[in-house]
Amino acid sequence: MNNTFLILKQEYLKRVKKKSFIILTILMPFLIAGVYGLVIYFSIKDDTEERTIAVYDESTLFLGEFSDQGTTNYHFIPKEEYAQLKSKIKGSEYYAVLYIPGTIYTNNQAQLFSEKQLPFELTEQIERKLSRFIENDKRQKVIEDSGIPDLEDRLEKTKTWITLNTLKISDSGEAKKSSSVVAFIASYAMGLLIYFFVFMYGAMVMRSVMEEKKSRIIEVIISSVKPSQLMAGKIIGTALVGLTQVAIWVVLGGVGLFIVQGFFSPESAQQMSQSLMESQGQMNPAMAQAAEPNKVMEIMEMVGNLNLPLIMFSFVFYFLAGYLLYSSFLGAVGAAVDNDEDSQQMVFPVTFPLILSIMLLFPIARNPEGSLAFWCSIIPFTSPVAMMARVPYGLPAWELLLSMGLLVLTTVGAIFAAAKIYRIGLLMYGKKVNIKELIKWLRYKN
Amino acid sequence: MELFEARNVEKVFASTKALSDVSISVQEQSIFGLLGPNGAGKTTLIRIINQITAPDKGEIFLNGKPMTRADISQIGYLPEERGLYKKLKIGEQAIYLAQLKGMSQRDARKNLKYWFEKFEIMGWWNKKVEELSKGMQQKVQFITTVVHKPKLLIFDEPFSGFDPINANLLKEEILNLKKEGATIIFSTHNMGSVEELCDNIALINKSVKIEDGPTDAIREKYKSNIYDIKYRGDFKNVDLALGTAYEIISHSENQKGNNLKVQYLNGNSNNDLLHALMQAAEIISFEEVIPSMNDVFIKAVQESNKN
Numbered sequence: 001m002n003n004t005f006l007i008l009k010q011e012y013l014k015r016v017k018k019k020s021f022i023i024l025t026i027l028m029p030f031l032i033a034g035v036y037g038l039v040i041y042f043s044i045k046d047d048t049e050e051r052t053i054a055v056y057d058e059s060t061l062f063l064g065e066f067s068d069q070g071t072t073n074y075h076f077i078p079k080e081e082y083a084q085l086k087s088k089i090k091g092s093e094y095y096a097v098l099y100i101p102g103t104i105y106t107n108n109q110a111q112l113f114s115e116k117q118l119p120f121e122l123t124e125q126i127e128r129k130l131s132r133f134i135e136n137d138k139r140q141k142v143i144e145d146s147g148i149p150d151l152e153d154r155l156e157k158t159k160t161w162i163t164l165n166t167l168k169i170s171d172s173g174e175a176k177k178s179s180s181v182v183a184f185i186a187s188y189a190m191g192l193l194i195y196f197f198v199f200m201y202g203a204m205v206m207r208s209v210m211e212e213k214k215s216r217i218i219e220v221i222i223s224s225v226k227p228s229q230l231m232a233g234k235i236i237g238t239a240l241v242g243l244t245q246v247a248i249w250v251v252l253g254g255v256g257l258f259i260v261q262g263f264f265s266p267e268s269a270q271q272m273s274q275s276l277m278e279s280q281g282q283m284n285p286a287m288a289q290a291a292e293p294n295k296v297m298e299i300m301e302m303v304g305n306l307n308l309p310l311i312m313f314s315f316v317f318y319f320l321a322g323y324l325l326y327s328s329f330l331g332a333v334g335a336a337v338d339n340d341e342d343s344q345q346m347v348f349p350v351t352f353p354l355i356l357s358i359m360l361l362f363p364i365a366r367n368p369e370g371s372l373a374f375w376c377s378i379i380p381f382t383s384p385v386a387m388m389a390r391v392p393y394g395l396p397a398w399e400l401l402l403s404m405g406l407l408v409l410t411t412v413g414a415i416f417a418a419a420k421i422y423r424i425g426l427l428m429y430g431k432k433v434n435i436k437e438l439i440k441w442l443r444y445k446n
Numbered sequence: 447m448e449l450f451e452a453r454n455v456e457k458v459f460a461s462t463k464a465l466s467d468v469s470i471s472v473q474e475q476s477i478f479g480l481l482g483p484n485g486a487g488k489t490t491l492i493r494i495i496n497q498i499t500a501p502d503k504g505e506i507f508l509n510g511k512p513m514t515r516a517d518i519s520q521i522g523y524l525p526e527e528r529g530l531y532k533k534l535k536i537g538e539q540a541i542y543l544a545q546l547k548g549m550s551q552r553d554a555r556k557n558l559k560y561w562f563e564k565f566e567i568m569g570w571w572n573k574k575v576e577e578l579s580k581g582m583q584q585k586v587q588f589i590t591t592v593v594h595k596p597k598l599l600i601f602d603e604p605f606s607g608f609d610p611i612n613a614n615l616l617k618e619e620i621l622n623l624k625k626e627g628a629t630i631i632f633s634t635h636n637m638g639s640v641e642e643l644c645d646n647i648a649l650i651n652k653s654v655k656i657e658d659g660p661t662d663a664i665r666e667k668y669k670s671n672i673y674d675i676k677y678r679g680d681f682k683n684v685d686l687a688l689g690t691a692y693e694i695i696s697h698s699e700n701q702k703g704n705n706l707k708v709q710y711l712n713g714n715s716n717n718d719l720l721h722a723l724m725q726a727a728e729i730i731s732f733e734e735v736i737p738s739m740n741d742v743f744i745k746a747v748q749e750s751n752k753n
Binding site: 003006007010014211212215216217218219220221222223224225226427429 | 545
């Protein structure tokens with residue numbers, strides 16, 4: 001026990017004292033926030049490229065109607081110029097050439113020529129312009145034909161957008177505002193986090209074992225301590241590194257949330273959401289109308305309404321159990337191989353269920369009550385990721401307990417199997433090891 | 447008194463027998479040589495002593511009691527394939543390794559200081575292993591083996607990979623440790639060091655112990671009636687006088703006197719040989735040739751392979 005503690009301490013301090021650990025732990029949240037920030041920034045940023053699009057309007061419907069929008073200008077050209085330009089856009093002043101055929105009114109088709117891949121926004125913008133114009137035109141005709149004088153106003157009033165306020169009834173009968181979007185994001189994020197943690201720290205254990213074997217210090221170490229003590233110390237020490245990291249992030253996150261809450265006081269939240277609505281307004285005026293102004297506060301409330309204590313508890317549980325399961329396998333792999341190439345080959349089959357679960361994370365998070373989600377979250381090898389993706393939505397207690405129980409049993413079994421492989425593998429050099437060989441080792445007596 | 451004993455130890459790996467019915471006993475404060483060709487089973491025996499592997503059959507005793515896990519802190523082990531943590535500082539990892547052997551951090555630091563100063567390597571304390579040469583690493587490895595003052599020291603091929611200066615240092619330190627009360631078991635292929643250091647040996651070949659006992663007695667046992675003789679006189683006369691009862695192995699002449707190596711065949715004695723020689727030449731010296739450990743090793747192994 002004393003030895004296990006010594007090893008644990010050594011492994012823990014060795015990693016936590018590393019500069020790279022400190023820097024990474026502090027920078028990681030900012031890095032992630034930064035990446036998401038950039039993605040959001042670029043997706044809402046105004047398109048600043050100056051473009052001129054040549055328009056040849058065969059239908060003659062649009063004359064004068066095609067207004068410039070943002071930095072995109074439209075320039076009408078005659079047929080002859082169009083014929084020339086179509087074959088030679090390169091070198092001309094135009095970014096693209098829009099051909100509006102005479103048949104547009106009936107078959108709803110137009111063509112846009114370009115020698116470049118066109119941005120999605122641009123094609124969407126043109127489609128919207130064309131559609132809105134034709135639609136208005138058609139409607140105008142219907143209104144005129146009907147002979148009802150204020151039909152246009154009356155039709156305008158029929159436009160409707162219903163906002164669905166999702167409320168979740170808790171066991172005590174209390175209704176809480178929930179949001180499937182918030183739950184989805186939490187679900188996806190939790191699954192990803194578990195995956196990264198289990199993989200990262202499991203691989204860390206494997207590398208640590210391999211380092212001892214490759215540097216040949218291992219024989220000295222196991223002449224002082226039992227291999228099982230060595231492995232236990234290593235795995236627990238590394239787990240504590242992971243928990244330290246999570247604890248630092250929770251503290252950083254708490255401080256961050258505090259600052260954000262101060263920043264988003266009700267007034268500033270209103271401002272913020274108004275500007276948010278404005279940008280959305282272009283897309284769908286009906287929706288903007290329906291949305292309440294203090295949307296940010298509402299999201300905060302929805303986050304608060306997630307079962308955070310259960311999520312935290314499940315996260316720590318599934319991280320520890322999943323990590324123990326995979327790190328004992330990876331530790332055994334590290335002991336069995338004596339070079340990097342062999343370890344690469346062995347890591348894949350061992351971690352395959354984990355990789356599978358991350359590939360299935362999206363469908364699981366989207367449909368947390370489906371049979372895929374159910375089975376993946378019950379089967380122990382995929383359950384750490386899959387169950388974490390389900391927890392934010394809430395689920396029956398028996399499913400959670402069954403999943404946890406199975407995972408614990410499997411993990412205990414895995415530790416015993418891994419300890420055996422580990423002990424045999426440590427002093428085995430120069431032997432090409434594969435899964436079949438490892439299974440043979442499991443059958444060795446004592 | 448016996449410090450260590452292995453009784454009827456047997457170990458089988460998959461299909462190959464590594465040790466069959468091997469027994470050795472090691473006297474307290476002595477140096478014991480474990481000899482044998484590659485693959486004979488020496489390292490397996492050493493790992494069994496260190497409780498890295500368990501024997502299939504047989505028992506091992508320390509101080510007359512069956513050895514337990516707790517006895518491990520009384521052993522210092524320098525394996526044949528030895529290493530250190532590459533990224534850790536020397537001092538730090540030496541303390542860690544000593545702690546794993548049950549020392550407190552304070553004692554470890556104190557003892558390490560003594561050894562580091564003795565080997566004049568105090569300046570390396572904060573260096574990483576990857577910055578040191580192989581010879582430097584060997585010194586550190588030796589220190590980490592002896593720092594917890596073990597009663598029993600086990601060196602597996604300690605001289606392999608050592609340069610002559612370090613090998614000599616190691617030899618001196620092994621003798622010093624013995625003087626201070628330690629018991630030492632070492633395996634080696636360096637037969638010169640066996641003659642110099644070992645009080646007793648055991649010779650293992652193909653998993654079986656084929657010879658053991660005091661080093662001198664074993665060499666004595668393998669002598670084969672060969673004599674080194676210095677004389678003044680004519681070789682022709684000597685040759686004639688010895689006749690067919692003796693075989694001349696080698697002969698050389700120089701100004702100080704002639705040298706002759708003779709083996710006598712069965713039924714003769716030293717006096718017979720001397721008598722025959724005296725009639726032909728003036729004898730300066732007469733000495734029986736004791737075979738080197740090298741010769742003993744080769745002879746014993748070859749004989750055992752024939753059977």
